[in-house]
Structure formats: structure tokens, C-alpha cells
Amino acid sequence: MTQSIHILPLKEVLKTEIELPASKSISNRLLILNALAYSPYPIKNLSDSDDTRAMLGALNSSTNHFDVGAAGTTMRFLTAYLAKIVGEWTITGSERMKQRPIHVLVEALNRLGARIEYLDKEGYPPLRIYGSALKGGELELPGNVSSQYVSALLMIAPYMLEGLSLTLTGDITSRPYIHMTLKQMEAFGVKCEWKGNTIKVPNAEYKPVETRVEADWSAASYWFEVVAFAPKGTTVILKGLNRYSWQGDSEVARLFEGLGVKSKHSSRGLELLNIGEIMSSFKYDFTDQPDLAQTFAVTCAFLGVPFKLSGLHTLKIKETDRINALVNELGKFGFLIETNNVDCIEWSGKKGEALDKISVATYKDHRMAMAFAPAALKMDKPFVIEDPSVVSKSYPGFWDDLKKVGFAIEDQK
Ligand SMILES: O=C(O)C1=C[C@@H](OP(=O)(O)O)[C@@H](O)[C@H](O)C1
Numbered sequence: 001m002t003q004s005i006h007i008l009p010l011k012e013v014l015k016t017e018i019e020l021p022a023s024k025s026i027s028n029r030l031l032i033l034n035a036l037a038y039s040p041y042p043i044k045n046l047s048d049s050d051d052t053r054a055m056l057g058a059l060n061s062s063t064n065h066f067d068v069g070a071a072g073t074t075m076r077f078l079t080a081y082l083a084k085i086v087g088e089w090t091i092t093g094s095e096r097m098k099q100r101p102i103h104v105l106v107e108a109l110n111r112l113g114a115r116i117e118y119l120d121k122e123g124y125p126p127l128r129i130y131g132s133a134l135k136g137g138e139l140e141l142p143g144n145v146s147s148q149y150v151s152a153l154l155m156i157a158p159y160m161l162e163g164l165s166l167t168l169t170g171d172i173t174s175r176p177y178i179h180m181t182l183k184q185m186e187a188f189g190v191k192c193e194w195k196g197n198t199i200k201v202p203n204a205e206y207k208p209v210e211t212r213v214e215a216d217w218s219a220a221s222y223w224f225e226v227v228a229f230a231p232k233g234t235t236v237i238l239k240g241l242n243r244y245s246w247q248g249d250s251e252v253a254r255l256f257e258g259l260g261v262k263s264k265h266s267s268r269g270l271e272l273l274n275i276g277e278i279m280s281s282f283k284y285d286f287t288d289q290p291d292l293a294q295t296f297a298v299t300c301a302f303l304g305v306p307f308k309l310s311g312l313h314t315l316k317i318k319e320t321d322r323i324n325a326l327v328n329e330l331g332k333f334g335f336l337i338e339t340n341n342v343d344c345i346e347w348s349g350k351k352g353e354a355l356d357k358i359s360v361a362t363y364k365d366h367r368m369a370m371a372f373a374p375a376a377l378k379m380d381k382p383f384v385i386e387d388p389s390v391v392s393k394s395y396p397g398f399w400d401d402l403k404k405v406g407f408a409i410e411d412q413k
Pocket residue numbers: 024025026073145146147148151173174177290291314
């Protein structure tokens with residue numbers, strides 16, 4: 001297995017088209033909805049990511065024990081799904097998954113009529129689930145920890161005897177992902193009402209529909225970064241993205257305008273162009289788009305744009321503690337990043353000495369590998385990215401696509 005890769009400096013990006021991977025978020029919702037609707041239709045353009053394979057594997061499995069690996073959506077969506085399927089189930093995941101909290105979802109399901117027990121540490125996977133019909137009704141749920149708990153409950157809610165009236169407390173995090181869930185439920189014939197902090201789901205049945213997964217806007221962000229680092233005039237065309245997307249990360253297109261990348265939809269795809277005009281500092285609250293934070297931290301640092309990224313409170317419970325990971329790894333290149341270690345990272349523009357030989361640790365986090373790789377365009381010597389296979393969590397073809405545009409990548413066994 002490849003332990004690390006050397007990325008060599010690159011001065012030019014060939015004009016090219018990239019076929020982006022399908023969205024794992026959309027894929028995993030559609031798999032749950034298809035199962036609940038007993039749909040005969042195969043989902044078109046399903047993601048080939050680890051996280052979607054984990055969902056597909058579990059739904060097609062004939063056992064009652066599931067290991068979802070590192071896939072957060074699979075863990076959360078499947079927990080809710082199994083809670084309503086009569087039987088006894090156990091669900092576990094990677095070592096990191098066992099450190100990612102799930103008590104908000106488990107307590108909610110138990111209050112709605114399920115019986116779920118922790119098999120190891122209170123509040124964390126692995127879980128034993130005794131599935132049964134769920135009563136439903138009114139429920140309050142903290143909305144500031146992970147939107148995946150909300151999406152998980154919403155998708156099974158039509159099958160609760162009384163439907164569900166869910167009131168979210170606290171500041172809602174990752175809100176666009178909740179909208180995405182509601183839109184997909186609507187496509188399967190169940191319309192919900194979201195007023196203020198309350199979402200009402202009727203008792204209903206999904207109707208099978210034919211579906212196709214659009215490309216992943218989070219994956220697109222690494223291409224905006226590549227174009228931002230490439231010389232003025234560089235263009236890349238991204239295929240498969242919807243102009244009016246349900247993905248909140250489509251906001252990346254607007255945000256990169258201040259970082260020198262203009263984009264426009266055409267019949268060929270989304271055309272990215274480096275226009276060479278860069279803002280003097282960058283500030284943004286990533287509460288709605290947490291998965292873009294790493295892209296922007298690395299982009300701003302290597303463009304020399306001081307930044308303040310806030311709304312990062314959920315980053316500490318993702319694939320790794322992404323706040324610490326960013327501070328450590330940007331530090332190796334000499335960027336002196338400050339953080340309150342809660343929800344914000346900042347760079348004033350100060351640089352210290354870079355390490356002589358840089359090896360970027362990826363902490364089993366696909367987004368660490370993908371956010372740092374484009375920096376080869378800003379380097380004058382090679383650097384290493386450790387454990388490159390992590391990208392398969394969302395974008396298995398990432399390294400092949402980089403090679404296609406001219407990146408020189410050498411495997412180190
Ligand atoms: O619902 C989804 O598909 C996702 C929701 C977000 O998680 P949180 O709601 O935990 O922030 C996001 O970070 C994750 O990659 C995918």
C-alpha cells in the first residue's frame with residue numbers, strides 16, 4: 001500500500017475538463033429513501049466513495065451487524081433507519097467513529113419509541129438497536145451539534161405513527177444539508193413544513209421515483225483552489241454540477257470570486273477562470289459549509305491573504321479535529337495560525353521558517369489531503385502527503401484527476 005506520495009512543484013495547469021465524483025451526501029440520502037420507498041429504480045450516478053459503499057454494503061447485507069468505517073452520514077442515517085426495522089442490530093465504525101458523538105440522535109430515537117443501547121462508551125458508537133415501530137410526535141433537539149442527526153430523523157419520520165414535529169434548539173449548524181434532505185423527501189412525495197425552528201413531517205409513505213446524483217460541490221472546491229494557485233488565464237471545466245444545486249457547498253463559486261477565480265455555467269460544464277484579482281483579506285462564517293473550511297484556510301494562506309474563518313465548532317468532531325490539524329500542517333509551511341481551539345482560526349499574514357522537508361499528515365481525513373495537494377502550484381520543492389488513499393472517503397479518483405492536469409505525483413511505498 002502507498003504510505004505517502006511526493007507532490008512535485010508545478011507551474012502550469014493544462015487546460016482541461018474534469019469529471020467530478022458524485023455527491024456522497026446525496027447518494028446516501030437517496031439510498032435510505034429508496035429503501036424506505038421499496039423503490040425498484042436503481043439510482044443513477046451513485047457515488048463510488050467509501051462512505052456510499054458503506055451505506056450500500058449495510059443495506060444489501062444479510063447480517064444484523066454493520067461496520068460503517070469512517071462514514072458519518074452512514075452511521076447516523078443507518079442508526080435511525082434500523083431503529084424502525086423490527087429486529088436486533090449492532091452498528092460500529094472506525095476508531096475515530098467511536099469518538100464521534102451520537103447521543104443527541106440516540107436519545108431522540110429512544111424518546112420517539114426506539115430502544116438503543118451503547119455497547120462501549122456512553123454517548124458513542126458502537127450501538128445495539130432493537131428496531132420497532134416508532135410512535136413519533138413532538139420533540140426538541142439540539143440543532144448545533146450535527147445536522148446529520150436532524151436529517152436522519154427527518155427521513156424516517158413519515159413512518160412514525162404520529163409523524164414528527166421537530167423543534168431545533170440552539171444555532172442550527174450545516175443548515176443547507178437539512179434543506180437537501182427535505183428536498184429529497186419532497187422528490188419522493190413527502191412534503192414537510194419548516195417554520196422558524198420547527199420542522200413538521202406528516203405520517204405518509206414515500207413514492208418510488210427515478211433519481212440521479214449530481215456531482216459533488218465539496219469536491220469542486222479543490223479545483224477552485226487549483227485554479228486560484230495557477231497563473232492568470234488558467235481555465236478548468238468541471239462536469240456534472242447542477243447550477244441550482246441543493247448542496248450548500250455550491251457557495252464555493254461565489255466565495256472564490258474574491259480569491260481570483262471567476263466561474264460560469266455553460267453547456268460544457270462549470271468553467272473556472274483565474275482572473276488574477278485577489279482581495280486583501282478574507283472573512284467568512286462556515287456554519288453552513290463546514291466542509292469548505294480546509295479549502296479556504298489553505299487557499300488563503302498560500303495566496304498570502306490574511307483570514308479569519310469562524311463558525312468552525314463542528315470541525316472538532318469530524319474525521320479528525322480539523323482545527324488542530326490545520327494549525328499543525330499549515331505551521332509546517334511557516335504559516336503562523338492562531339485559534340481559540342473552539343470555532344475560529346485566524347492568520348494575520350505572519351510567517352515563520354518553513355520546515356526544510358515537509359510531510360503533510362492527513363489524520364485519516366480526506367479533506368486534509370485534498371486541501372493541501374494543490375499547494376504544489378505554490379512550492380518550489382517537492383513535499384509529501386501522508387496516507388494519500390484517505391481521499392477515497394469522498395473522491396476516489398482525486399489523484400488520477402490531478403495527474404490529468406499535469407501534477408507530478410510519485411508513490412512512496
Ligand atoms: O448531511 C450530510 O450529508 C453532511 C452534513 C455535514 O455534517 P454536520 O451536519 O455534522 O456538520 C457535513 O459536514 C458532512 O460532510 C455531510
